[in-house]
Amino acid sequence: MLLAAAFFSFFSQAQQKKITWSETPLTWQDFEGDPDSKSDYSANVNSGISYTWTFSTETGEPVLVYEVSSSFYPELSWKKQTINDPDYLLKHEQTHFDISELHARKLRKALENYQVGRNVRQDLKKIYQKIERERVKMQQQFDFETSHSENRDAELKWREFVSKELQNLQEYAS
Numbered sequence: 038m039l040l041a042a043a044f045f046s047f048f049s050q051a052q053q054k055k056i057t058w059s060e061t062p063l064t065w066q067d068f069e070g071d072p073d074s075k076s077d078y079s080a081n082v083n084s085g086i087s088y089t090w091t092f093s094t095e096t097g098e099p100v101l102v103y104e105v106s107s108s109f110y111p112e113l114s115w116k117k118q119t120i121n122d123p124d125y126l127l128k129h130e131q132t133h134f135d136i137s138e139l140h141a142r143k144l145r146k147a148l149e150n151y152q153v154g155r156n157v158r159q160d161l162k163k164i165y166q167k168i169e170r171e172r173v174k175m176q177q178q179f180d181f182e183t184s185h186s187e188n189r190d191a192e193l194k195w196r197e198f199v200s201k202e203l204q205n206l207q208e209y210a211s
Contacts (some may be wrong), residue, residue, distance in 0.1 A: 057211070058107040058138040062131050065123065070115035078085035078185065079120045082130040083113035084137040086142060087173060090166060092157050099153040103161075106211065107141035109134050128196065129186040133176060135199045142206035149209070 056067060068080065090103040108161045120126055147164050154160055203210075 042124050045133070053110045054112050055108040056111050058134060058141070061136060062085050062135060063109060063127065065116055067111050068114045068116045068130075069111040070113050072115045072117045080116040080130055081114060081128055082133045084108060084134045085110075085112040085142045086144060086169065087151070088139075088148070088161075088173065091149075092153070101148070101151065101153055101157070103145075104149070105141050105145045107134070116186040121162060123159055125189075125192075126186055129183070129192060132192075132196055132199055135203060136175050137172060137177060139206065140168050140175070140198060141211070142203070142209035144168045144208065145209040145211075158175065 052171055054069075056063070068082075070081070071081075073081065084105075086107050087107065088103055088105045090101060093100045093102075094153065144165065147168060149162070150165065151160065179195050182188065183195060
């Protein structure tokens with residue numbers, strides 16, 4: 038039985054070791070956290086999106102500069118010693134990270150299309166919060182529909198869907 042959990046937190050992860058999303062997939066060696074012995078799951082991934090921005094009118098025109106990243110947190114991600122199908126489960130965990138990257142791209146697109154207004158700080162916060170809610174919802178839906186990796190047909194459909202969505206937003210890759 039393969040089961041995976043995804044954990045997405047909102048606490049400050051600035052001090053945490055992190056891996057920025059890239060085309061290079063995760064390996065089990067990236068999962069450095071201590072396994073939760075009480076958990077029924079075989080692995081747990083912790084990933085998320087973050088952004089920074091600055092705003093200036095020095096040139097006479099409003100200029101918004103931003104950076105968006107999708108990160109995996111090794112010390113908060115773990116795997117148990119015994120996993121029945123490690124390659125399959127690792128792809129499930131990678132899909133969680135890919136979902137975070139998908140939403141990082143959506144955030145980059147939203148910020149690129151943002152028309153600077155009077156309430157930049159509040160506007161950007163609302164944009165981020167909306168996309169973060171969508172990311173969390175998709176992560177939960179992915180685990181629900183795949184039964185935490187147990188439903189292989191749903192798993193394959195999700196992997197294909199996320200891959201296509203990443204491709205559709207390729208111009209917003211970091």
